[in-house]
């Protein structure tokens with residue numbers, strides 16, 4: 020492997036990503052009717068803006084939609100009927116229904132755009148009984164947060180410390196009863212893993228109660244101040260460990276498929292190294308030369324806006340909701356949109372420069388999932404703890420191959436079913 | 441009793457039908473063929489089962505069967521597989537059988553409600569045939585306006601081959617405007633004209649530097665036309681390529697001698713079916729086993745045959761009446777009033793040109809199914825799905 024330079028992003032690249040944006044997510048409000056103990060905006064973390072019961076300014080949001088709509092109508096937009104998700108996030112988004120309804124109305128009024136808009140929302144589910152008729156009418160995709168049984172859900176408490184389980188559970192049951200098809204097709208659950216629940220409990224609860232397999236997430240490990248490390252460590256529960264402890268882990272692994280970290284690692288490996296995966300018909304039609312570093316960016320970071328655009332309640336523009344607010348790349352306000360694409364490209368390039376020499380000799384580069392924004396600081400001192408040398412790579416590969424050897428049916432399943440977005 | 445792991449190499453494809461087995465190593469590009477025999481049945485079944493990951497266990501008794509031994513020996517000799525004795529603690533040496541995983545596969549996208557078949561659809565366009573057959577300038581002007589508007593959504597950096605086909609002398613006049621409009625794209629532009637129309641290329645017609653001209657000559661016409669055409673194009677020689685459409689062997693030899701005599705560069709001889717020359721095709725064009733056994737295809741190319749029509753994919757045809765086709769033999773996808781991306785998505789969704797593959801009788805029972813070139817227009821014109829001498 021040679022230490023050649025990586026691709027240098029340009030403003031034009033970013034413009035093209037915006038013209039083909041998949042998801043625009045608004046942090047509708049920072050108010051929340053819950054006060055979850057592990058909330059990313061709570062006491063455990065310090066890399067977010069202070070919460071002040073604010074709502075996102077509607078006029079600015081509409082200005083942003085109009086700015087993007089111009090790009091969606093432009094030559095840079097490559098799709099016909101490609102989905103653009105318009106997503107609402109919080110705080111608890113249902114606390115600002117007015118904003119949601121107006122944005123939906125505005126989106127529906129856009130003309131000459133060949134994409135299909137799909138609405139979606141992440142909610143704690145407390146107010147669903149009030150708004151479900153509207154949400155079904157607009158065919159919203161809902162992701163409801165619930166951590167399992169009442170005992171499992173004990174970190175999801177309201178402002179007086181009461182467990183939110185009863186209300187959310189009864190709302191979900193009501194939807195299941197009154198809108199069974201919608202419930203099956205459009206509703207998913209999301210559970211956070213911690214020391215009050217386990218993979219096995221979560222799996223069995225949702226299977227039994229709703230016949231669904233939930234997404235299980237771990238607690239976010241970045242942005243925790245020194246003083247909170249102990250508390251965090253007590254709460255933290257790893258998905259891999261919790262799965263191993265489950266008696267029925269084989270069944271869970273099967274149900275989870277690529278949500279199982281091991282299967283995910285196998286799928287990633289097969290995608291990059293089997294020689295049988297092609298992304299588009301053009302790749303099949305036209306011979307391609309092996310990818311060179313000068314054709315790609317280092318790390319596993321996605322291109323800015325390749326996955327989504329996230330707008331915080333204060334109007335900051337981020338490339339996704341999972342990264343710290345200090346990485347905002349622009350902002351929206353009543354005066355208009357501030358988004359300097361050349362500057363964003365230069366910022367990314369300068370971040371990437373800090374890792375160039377490591378990534379260019381790292382054996383994990385092809386399958387890297389390391390996002391530059393998950394490092395605590397991005398400067399010349401930055402050392403990637405996931406750097407992989409030849410020996411480590413071979414040993415990781417051999418673990419992956421062992422896993423396939425134990426689960427040979429996964430090969431066909433991954434090759435025929437897994438779509439990487 | 442000694443036991444062995446028998447492995448196939450991950451570049452090796454295995455195909456079978458009732459009577460034959462074909463192994464094709466897409467790395468060495470060597471194929472080996474076997475008669476299907478009951479002794480090979482279970483080995484082939486096991487090798488074809490994906491969950492065995494190209495690794496099966498074989499014991500000495502099985503190896504003592506002559507068919508089996510020959511099968512394995514030939515595979516090893518052609519570097520398409522290996523045999524290794526099983527020792528204690530040895531892990532099963534698994535491989536990744538060549539199974540295409542195409543992320544944007546149209547059937548996968550159709551099933552995935554969170555995705556859309558029209559995703560990035562414009563990027564698939566690579567070739568546009570534009571026909572001109574206009575008798576008056578008003579029509580032509582309007583047509584060129586419509587064309588330019590229709591082709592506008594093509595991103596500036598996407599490479600497209602525009603093939604402008606002139607069928608009438610009067611269309612000549614408006615062509616410069618279109619060429620100028622198309623030059624905004626990162627494209628190659630070819631002006632395709634019949635040799636009989638060449639007299640209309642006067643010195644006044646200003647040929648842009650980057651325009652290539654392709655002269656189509658029907659070789660059944662008398663040679664006079666060829667010589668005239670040659671004379672008329674002396675001044676633009678360097679921009680010209682020739683396509684001779686032939687219908688018989690004698691026409692073929694005439695063309696070859698003409699090309700040699702006139703020392704023409706950039707020539708292509710293309711057989712054309714005229715309804716009565718099937719025998720010429722059977723003798724000279726139809727494929728036989730030898731052509732198919734050494735196809736010189738790598739893994740990607742074999743996969744491409746499985747997923748798409750490699751002749752037609754990415755091509756559209758715009759007729760002079762504004763109708764748009766993905767193949768001239770099937771109904772139009774729409775016309776210039778539709779949007780380009782809509783037309784392309786229609787072909788992606790339900791089209792029968794870009795995705796016409798060898799999945800019908802008799803090809804679907806043939807061991808060469810995926811080594812054989814994608815179906816072409818000849819099959820449609822001749823009315824036969826397989827232009828070969830292979831008995832399936």
Ligand code: SF4
Nearest residue numbers: 320321326339341390
């Ligand atoms: S976490 Fe990083 S890599 Fe992942 S979506 Fe966000 S910006 Fe992209």
Ligand code: SF4
Nearest residue numbers: 378381384387403405
């Ligand atoms: S693991 Fe770290 S060093 Fe390796 S490619 Fe990813 S970001 Fe670069």
Ligand code: SF4
Nearest residue numbers: 803806809812826828
């Ligand atoms: S045309 Fe069909 S039958 Fe003939 S060799 Fe090709 S695949 Fe086989």
